Amino acid sequence: MKIKGPGESPLLLLNVIKHLNRLKIPYAVVGAFAASYYGQVRASVDADAVISVKGHEEKAERLVAVLKEDGLKVERRRGDIHDPIRLVLNIEDKFHNRVDLLAGIRGMEEAVFKRAVKASFERSSIKIAGVEDFIAMKIFAGSPKDIQDAVGVLKVSLRKVDMALLKNLTRLYGRVELARLEKLLKNI
Amino acid sequence: MKSNAITQDREALLRLSKAMTPKERLVAFFKHSRLVCRLSLAGKLRRKAVLPRAKGLAVK
Numbered sequence: 646m647k648i649k650g651p652g653e654s655p656l657l658l659l660n661v662i663k664h665l666n667r668l669k670i671p672y673a674v675v676g677a678f679a680a681s682y683y684g685q686v687r688a689s690v691d692a693d694a695v696i697s698v699k700g701h702e703e704k705a706e707r708l709v710a711v712l713k714e715d716g717l718k719v720e721r722r723r724g725d726i727h728d729p730i731r732l733v734l735n736i737e738d739k740f741h742n743r744v745d746l747l748a749g750i751r752g753m754e755e756a757v758f759k760r761a762v763k764a765s766f767e768r769s770s771i772k773i774a775g776v777e778d779f780i781a782m783k784i785f786a787g788s789p790k791d792i793q794d795a796v797g798v799l800k801v802s803l804r805k806v807d808m809a810l811l812k813n814l815t816r817l818y819g820r821v822e823l824a825r826l827e828k829l830l831k832n833i
Numbered sequence: 834m835k836s837n838a839i840t841q842d843r844e845a846l847l848r849l850s851k852a853m854t855p856k857e858r859l860v861a862f863f864k865h866s867r868l869v870c871r872l873s874l875a876g877k878l879r880r881k882a883v884l885p886r887a888k889g890l891a892v893k
Contacts, residue, residue: 652870652874681858686853686865764856
């Protein structure tokens with residue numbers, strides 16, 4: 646996908662997804678992209694996806710190499726043992742469009758990649774995290790912006806949400822997160 | 834802080850989002866993000882052009 650200037654992080658994500666598909670690295674789009682797909686539209690300077698590096702460590706290294714071959718700046722950040730995120734790849738192009746790939750989120754099941762839904766964007770097929778996985782992740786992230794995204798999704802797509810699955814997935818992140826979800830649901 | 838104007842604005846955005854299909858919301862997200870980024874960049878460039886003229890002000 647040809648990127649013409651700044652503000653085109655979603656197109657950069659499509660280019661990254663091509664490499665993820667080629668290397669068979671499972672992924673699911675999250676962030677403002679998914680928040681807009683399921684809920685209220687909001688702008689973002691970057692595009693985010695979760696990826697699976699479990700058993701794919703060599704592929705992740707190859708991914709970094711091919712992204713650099715494409716002229717992209719790639720920064721690797723590793724979380725310590727207490728960090729809820731094991732690895733973040735910050736990918737940036739010459740226009741400062743940015744994609745963040747997150748791996749090894751504590752509490753996130755590998756099945757998130759199987760539950761991801763196919764969507765069409767700019768004539769490309771992409772996989773977006775399932776609505777229940779997305780809300781659970783947002784509740785785990787817990788910032789005011791994340792909670793607002795979760796509320797937006799619940800208000801717009803409530804009928805599509807499998808409540809039992811959502812509660813089970815949120816429980817995996819912790820009791821605090823489950824209580825947070827229950828509180829949100831009371832106000833929807 | 835509770836503002837009626839903001840509450841009405843949020844409700845309008847919610848109604849609008851509900852009226853769109855997921856695909857339409859993705860298109861809106863892309864256009865909105867592109868616009869916001871370009872406005873932000875235009876502001877940065879303008880500040881860069883104007884501020885160095887003011888004495889003692891440095892732009893990073």
